[in-house]
Amino acid sequence: MWQRHQHSQCIKEALSKAEQICIDHQCRLTPIRKKVLELIWKSHKPIKAYDLLAQLSSEDFIEKPPTVYRALEFLIDNNLIHRIESQNAYIGCNTDHETLDSKFLICDQCNEVEELSEPKINKTLSEISxxxxxxxxxxxxxxxxxxxxxxxx
Amino acid sequence: MWQRHQHSQCIKEALSKAEQICIDHQCRLTPIRKKVLELIWKSHKPIKAYDLLAQLSSEDFIEKPPTVYRALEFLIDNNLIHRIESQNAYIGCNTDHETLDSKFLICDQCNEVEELSEPKINKTLSEISxxxxxxxxxxxxxxxxxxxxxxxx
DNA sequence: TTAGTAATGTTATAGTATAACATTACGTAT
DNA sequence: ATACGTAATGTTATACTATAACATTACTAA
Known part of the structure; x- marks a missing residue:
């Protein structure tokens, strides 16, 4: 679904976007939050909370569920990641959002996910609502x- | 969101629709499946698996999780109910589906849910896909x- | 009637998420 | 610098959601 490419670039971009957003929103990209965001981007596919937890604990971060769920909540609230509801999993967001919306193509074969940013969908849904x-x-x-x-x- | 009305009518309709579908699909609307479908329609709002479980057990049905999850799976597979992913909850379906799709308006105030059957949404999403x-x-x-x-x- | 399949019973456990309270870190006004 | 209020994290416990695995029973059709 996606071109093969080095993730390092998207991770870098995601982190610098995150830093900018935290400045704008007057909140802090603490080490834990940063690490979680990084792990999510490294995965590049939807990743589960407890998988994040496992990776954190193998890197000398605190490995209790509330830690990771709090980081996830923060990242979601700041539109830096989304939750894939049908998978209980989390994925990085590289899209600019004017409204709170997330739209995905999810391949059940390779499990890659692509976020859609088609205003037409929002328009249609908004009209019908x-x-x-x-x-x-x-x-x-x-x-x-x-x-x-x-x-x- | 919905007009006030007697549920008894929708429950009746849902059950007879279910019976017809089971004939068509050559499967059986067993007492448990029927009861679960009935409870879901009685609630008329999204209802959770363990709440169904509690209601079942108070009516002399077996009250173990697999029982209710199996019934839910059956009902979902036959398009008689849907799962609201963002709530881990289940709601009756009174819509005719040509494809596997579910589209909801969910009121966060009163928690009523309305299923949409706008072909336009499917058309838009399908085009973009x-x-x-x-x-x-x-x-x-x-x-x-x-x-x-x-x-x- | 009996063999095969569908459905249910039963036990156990996996997987997902949050409540509640304690402690530490940070930002800022004095 | 210090003290204070808030934000963030630590910690323990538990709630909530769902399925695996195997045993038993019920139904169907040859």
Whole structure:
């Protein structure tokens, strides 16, 4: 689904984006938060909370669930990662969001996930909500299937 | 969000729909499956597996997790209920599905859920998937916000 | 009737997440 | 620099969600 590439670049970009956001939002990218964000980007696929936990503990970080869940909460609140609801897993966000929304293509073959940033989807969903008198505050779209790479094999 | 009404009618309809589907699919609406479906419709809001479990056990049904999870799996597979991923909860389906998709408006105030059956959403999502060479097999859309009823108060 | 499959029973455990309270670190006003 | 308030983390315990694995029972069709 994604081009093969060195992750180091996306990790770097993600971290510097995170730092900028923390300045803007007046909050702190503490070592734990930074480490969790880094691990999520390193994985490059959805990663589970307890897998993060295991990796943290193997690197001399504190390895208790609340630690990682707090970091995840922080990163989600600041739009630096998203939760893939259908997998109880977390993935980095490299998209600029004007609204609270996340939209994914999830390949059930290779488990790669691509985040969509198509305004058209938001527009359609927003129109339909409005038609029902519903005021949306947060949208989540998860499309499972087979990615182009996997479809060819 | 929904008009006030007697649930008895929707429960009846849901059950007879279920019976028809089981005939079509050559499977059985056993007492447990029927009871679980009934409880889900009685709730009329998303209901959790362990809440179903509690209600079952108070009615002389077997009250072990696998029982209820198996019934839930059966009902989901036959499109009689859906799982609300963002809530780990289950809700009845009164919609006819041509494809595997579920789309919800979820009111965070009153916790009512309305299932959408707008082909336009599927069309939009399908077009965008295709553009990426992605072959969708299952779509889930969860829109959180405030329903028209709650917005007025 | 009996053999094969579907469904359920049962025990145990895996996997996901949070509550509650204690402690430490940080930012800032004095 | 110091003291104070807030933010973040440490720590223990437990709640909540779901499934594996194997035994038993019920149904169906030859």
């Amino acid at each position: 409005k038609k029902q008198g519903f005021i949306p505050s947060l949208v989540n779209v998860e499309i499972h299937g087979t990615c182009s790479q996997c479809a060819q094999h | 295709k553009k990426q060479g992605f072959i969708p097999s299952l779509v889930n859309v969860e829109i959180h916000g405030t329903c028209s009823q709650c917005a007025q108060h």
